[in-house]
Amino acid sequence: MNDTLSAxxxxxNERQYQAVTxxxxxxxxxxxxxxxxxxxxxxxxxxYLVQEHKLRPSDICAVTFTNKAASEMRERLNLLIGEEQTKKLRLGTFHALCARFLRQWGKTIGLTDRFTICDADESKKIITNLLKAYDGQLKARRLTLQPGEVLSSISNAKAKGLSSADLFAQAENDIHQIIAELYASYTEALKKMNALDFDDLLVYGVRLYDKEPTLAAWCQHVLVDEFQDTNSMQYRLMLQLAAIHRCVxxxxxxxxxxxGWRAADVGNISAMQKNFTDCKQIMLEHNYRSTGAILGASIAIVSQDTSRIQKALVTDHAQGTKPALLTFAIEQTEANFIAKEIKRLVACSGGMLSWKDFAILLRFNALSRTLEAALQKESIPNRVLAGHKFFERLEIKDILAYLQLIDNPNYVPAFSRAINVPSRSIGEKTIAAVLEAAASREKSPMELLEGIYEGRYPDVKPAVKGKIREFIPLHQQLRTMANEGGAVPDLIRHIITATRYEDHLRKTQPDWDTRWENVQELINYAQQFDQDPEDIVELPSVEGEDGAPETPLRLFLQASMLSTDTESDDDKNKDTNKVVLSTCHAAKGLEWPVVFVPGVEQGIFPFYRNDDVAEERRLLYVACTRAQAFLYVSYCSKRMTAGEIKDRTISDFISKIPADQKKVFDKAAPIVGPKCIEEVAKVLRRDPPDTDIVEKATKEFGSFAPPRENLLDPNANIYKNTIRGPGSHLAFSSSRNTEP
Ligand code: ATP
Ligand code: MG
Structure with a gap:
C-alpha cells in the first residue's frame, strides 16, 4: 500500500475503515x-482493492451518478493510486459504461459499433415528427399530447424494461394506446438511423449481458455510488456485472x-439484500460536512416523514451559526439580498471565502433568471450547473450536426439541421421528400443528396440541386479529412470557415458574440479531448477486446452526447472561481461552505407537478445538507408566476416543523465577526484569516444583515443602514424578532 492511501x-473512523477494508x-x-x-x-x-488485493484496475467497475461525480472520483483516485492506474478503471455513469460496452461488444446483439447517441432534444424532434401522423385522430377526439409527455412515458417504460408491446397491453385509454404506438414507431425510426437514445444505452447494455453473460467475466468488483437512485435497468445491469464474481x-x-420521477427505485436496497443473502450492511453515523445547526435543521425537515426509518447522524463540528429562514417581498428582493449577502460574507471573511464557496440551489432551472441578473448587477461571477447545457446550445448543436453526419450519414436529426446551416432555403417539405426518397431507395439521406448533386436522381426534387452545391462538397471534404485521421478541432475549424459560420451567427442571432465565443470554446474542448481522450471518455479499452477501434471523432461525439446529461458550460473549465447556480437535483453528492435555497414556497417546494410530496421533502433535505457552514432558506410573499404576480406561502416543509423544533432556524441572516469566522474556518478545515482584517471588514460592510422590514420592502436599499459598529447590535436584534 502506498503512503497516500495509508495516510x-x-x-x-472505525466504521469507515471497516467498510473500506x-x-x-x-x-x-x-x-x-x-x-x-x-x-x-x-x-x-x-x-484499496487495487493496492491491497492487487485487482487490476481494468477489472474494476465503479459507477457514479453523474459525469461530474465521475471526474471528481477520478481526481481523488489520481492521488491515491496514480494517473496511470486510474485511467484503466472502468469508471463512469451507467450510461457511459454501457456506451463503451456496446461499442465493444454490441455486434453480439446486432448493433453496429457506429451507432450515434441521440440526446433528449433530438429524441423530442423525432417524436414531434411522428406525432404529426396523429394530429387528425387527436383533434377528432379532442385530445392533446405533447412530445415531451410522450418522450417521458417512453423513457419511463424503458427504465422499467417495458417494450412498446408491454405498454400496448397495459393501455387503459386512447392516449396510452397512441403513446404505445409512438413508442414502436420511435424505436423503428431510431433503428433506421442507427441511433440509440440515453435509455437505450441501458436497455441494450442489459440485453447484451443477458445474451452473453460470460462477457461479465472481466468484472472482478462492481461499486455503485448513490445506489438509492438506481432504476430497475441499472440494478439489473449491476447484477449482471456481478453475476460471475459476486463482488459488489x-x-x-x-x-x-x-x-422516483425518473423511475428510480429505492426498493433496490432491499432487493439487493435478497439477491445477496450474505450481504454485509454497514451504517455510518458521523457527519463530517456540516455544522450541528445545519444538520439539526435538515433533520427537522426530513423527519417529518413518519414512514422514514430514523437514522443516527451526529457531527463532530461545533453547533455553529443557525441556518437563516428569511422572508422577502418578491423574488427580486430575495435575489438582491442573496447577491449582497455573498459579497458581505466574502468581505467579512477576510478573503477566506471566495465566490466558488457559494451555491444557490433551486427547485427548477427557470428560477435562475432573476438570480443571474442580481449576481450580474453586483458583478459576481457565476456559473449554472446543469443549466442551459453547453452541448444543447444552438451554435454547438449546429457544429455537432456536421460532425455527426460524417460519422453517421443516416442520422436524421443531424441531417435536418446541418442542411440549413447556414440557411439554404430548404423547407420542411423538401427535407421530408428527401428523407422519403432516401428511405424508398434504402439509402442514407446523405447518399441520396450526393446522388442528386451528381445528377443520378433527376426525378427527386431537382430544385434542391442548386441549393446544395456548397453543402455536398463540404460534407465530402470533411469525410475525407476524417477518414484520413484528421483531428476533430481541424474538422470544426473547416466547418466554420466553409460555412462562414461567424457571419451566419452575426446575421441571425442578437447575442452572436457570446455564441461565437462558445464555438471557440468547443474548439478548445475538442483540442483538450484530442490530447487526452481517456480523461473525458472515462473508459479505457482492455486487452483482448474485439470491438472496432474507436475513431477520435466517434469518441468525441460520444463524450459530447453523454455530457449533455448533467454537465454545463463551465464544467469543462475546471478552475472557475464562481458562484454556482444549480438545481437541487444536480447538487446531489456535492458540498459548499455557503448554500442558499430560495423559493421555499408551496408550489415550488413541493413542486406542484410532482405528486410524491415525500420525495419533494427529501429533495429539500438534500439541498440543505449540501451546506457546510452557512445555510439560508428563503421564500417570498409574492412571486411572478406564469406572467402574473401571485401571493405565495411558505412551504409546508418548513411551516410544519413541530413547534418544539422551530428554533432550528433563525429569522435573520447570521451575525458575522471574528469569532464566527474562526468557527467557520474550523468547519472548513482552513486557516482562519487575520482577526484585524475581519474586524476592519465587518466594520466597513456591517457585521449584521439588513433588518427584516427592509427585506420586505421591494424598494428598500437593503444595505443602506447596515454599515454600523458593534454598538447597534441591540437595535438590530429587536427588529429581527418581530416575525408574525
Ligand atoms: P452525500 O450523501 O451528500 O453524497 P457522502 O456520504 O458521500 O455525502 P462524502 O462526500 O464522501 O459524504 O464526504 C463528505 C465530506 O466529509 C467530504 O468533504 C469528505 O472529505 C469529508 N470526510 C468524510 N470522511 C471523513 C473523515 N473520516 N475525516 C475527515 N473528513 C471526512
Ligand atoms: Mg456521496
Whole structure:
C-alpha cells in the first residue's frame, strides 16, 4: 500500500475503515446519511482493492451518478493510486459504461459499433415528427399530447424494461394506446438511423449481458455510488456485472432518493439484500460536512416523514451559526439580498471565502433568471450547473450536426439541421421528400443528396440541386479529412470557415458574440479531448477486446452526447472561481461552505407537478445538507408566476416543523465577526484569516444583515443602514424578532 492511501486510511473512523477494508468477496451495502463519507469510502475502497488485493484496475467497475461525480472520483483516485492506474478503471455513469460496452461488444446483439447517441432534444424532434401522423385522430377526439409527455412515458417504460408491446397491453385509454404506438414507431425510426437514445444505452447494455453473460467475466468488483437512485435497468445491469464474481459494494441513503420521477427505485436496497443473502450492511453515523445547526435543521425537515426509518447522524463540528429562514417581498428582493449577502460574507471573511464557496440551489432551472441578473448587477461571477447545457446550445448543436453526419450519414436529426446551416432555403417539405426518397431507395439521406448533386436522381426534387452545391462538397471534404485521421478541432475549424459560420451567427442571432465565443470554446474542448481522450471518455479499452477501434471523432461525439446529461458550460473549465447556480437535483453528492435555497414556497417546494410530496421533502433535505457552514432558506410573499404576480406561502416543509423544533432556524441572516469566522474556518478545515482584517471588514460592510422590514420592502436599499459598529447590535436584534 502506498503512503497516500495509508495516510487516508488513518483519517477514517472505525466504521469507515471497516467498510473500506471489508472482505471483497462478501457483498457490501453502506447505508448512511449525507456527508458521512460514503463517496470517500467508496473511492478509498477502489484504491484499496487495487493496492491491497492487487485487482487490476481494468477489472474494476465503479459507477457514479453523474459525469461530474465521475471526474471528481477520478481526481481523488489520481492521488491515491496514480494517473496511470486510474485511467484503466472502468469508471463512469451507467450510461457511459454501457456506451463503451456496446461499442465493444454490441455486434453480439446486432448493433453496429457506429451507432450515434441521440440526446433528449433530438429524441423530442423525432417524436414531434411522428406525432404529426396523429394530429387528425387527436383533434377528432379532442385530445392533446405533447412530445415531451410522450418522450417521458417512453423513457419511463424503458427504465422499467417495458417494450412498446408491454405498454400496448397495459393501455387503459386512447392516449396510452397512441403513446404505445409512438413508442414502436420511435424505436423503428431510431433503428433506421442507427441511433440509440440515453435509455437505450441501458436497455441494450442489459440485453447484451443477458445474451452473453460470460462477457461479465472481466468484472472482478462492481461499486455503485448513490445506489438509492438506481432504476430497475441499472440494478439489473449491476447484477449482471456481478453475476460471475459476486463482488459488489454499494453506498446509498434512502433519505436522499430523489429520482422516483425518473423511475428510480429505492426498493433496490432491499432487493439487493435478497439477491445477496450474505450481504454485509454497514451504517455510518458521523457527519463530517456540516455544522450541528445545519444538520439539526435538515433533520427537522426530513423527519417529518413518519414512514422514514430514523437514522443516527451526529457531527463532530461545533453547533455553529443557525441556518437563516428569511422572508422577502418578491423574488427580486430575495435575489438582491442573496447577491449582497455573498459579497458581505466574502468581505467579512477576510478573503477566506471566495465566490466558488457559494451555491444557490433551486427547485427548477427557470428560477435562475432573476438570480443571474442580481449576481450580474453586483458583478459576481457565476456559473449554472446543469443549466442551459453547453452541448444543447444552438451554435454547438449546429457544429455537432456536421460532425455527426460524417460519422453517421443516416442520422436524421443531424441531417435536418446541418442542411440549413447556414440557411439554404430548404423547407420542411423538401427535407421530408428527401428523407422519403432516401428511405424508398434504402439509402442514407446523405447518399441520396450526393446522388442528386451528381445528377443520378433527376426525378427527386431537382430544385434542391442548386441549393446544395456548397453543402455536398463540404460534407465530402470533411469525410475525407476524417477518414484520413484528421483531428476533430481541424474538422470544426473547416466547418466554420466553409460555412462562414461567424457571419451566419452575426446575421441571425442578437447575442452572436457570446455564441461565437462558445464555438471557440468547443474548439478548445475538442483540442483538450484530442490530447487526452481517456480523461473525458472515462473508459479505457482492455486487452483482448474485439470491438472496432474507436475513431477520435466517434469518441468525441460520444463524450459530447453523454455530457449533455448533467454537465454545463463551465464544467469543462475546471478552475472557475464562481458562484454556482444549480438545481437541487444536480447538487446531489456535492458540498459548499455557503448554500442558499430560495423559493421555499408551496408550489415550488413541493413542486406542484410532482405528486410524491415525500420525495419533494427529501429533495429539500438534500439541498440543505449540501451546506457546510452557512445555510439560508428563503421564500417570498409574492412571486411572478406564469406572467402574473401571485401571493405565495411558505412551504409546508418548513411551516410544519413541530413547534418544539422551530428554533432550528433563525429569522435573520447570521451575525458575522471574528469569532464566527474562526468557527467557520474550523468547519472548513482552513486557516482562519487575520482577526484585524475581519474586524476592519465587518466594520466597513456591517457585521449584521439588513433588518427584516427592509427585506420586505421591494424598494428598500437593503444595505443602506447596515454599515454600523458593534454598538447597534441591540437595535438590530429587536427588529429581527418581530416575525408574525
Ligand atoms: P452525500 O450523501 O451528500 O453524497 P457522502 O456520504 O458521500 O455525502 P462524502 O462526500 O464522501 O459524504 O464526504 C463528505 C465530506 O466529509 C467530504 O468533504 C469528505 O472529505 C469529508 N470526510 C468524510 N470522511 C471523513 C473523515 N473520516 N475525516 C475527515 N473528513 C471526512
Ligand atoms: Mg456521496
Amino acid at each position: 487516508v486510511l488513518k483519517t477514517l 471489508h472482505n471483497p468477496e462478501i457483498p457490501l451495502q453502506i447505508l448512511a446519511g449525507p456527508g458521512s463519507g460514503k463517496t470517500k469510502v467508496l473511492t478509498s475502497r477502489v484504491a 459494494s454499494v453506498v446509498g441513503d434512502p433519505d436522499q432518493s430523489i429520482y
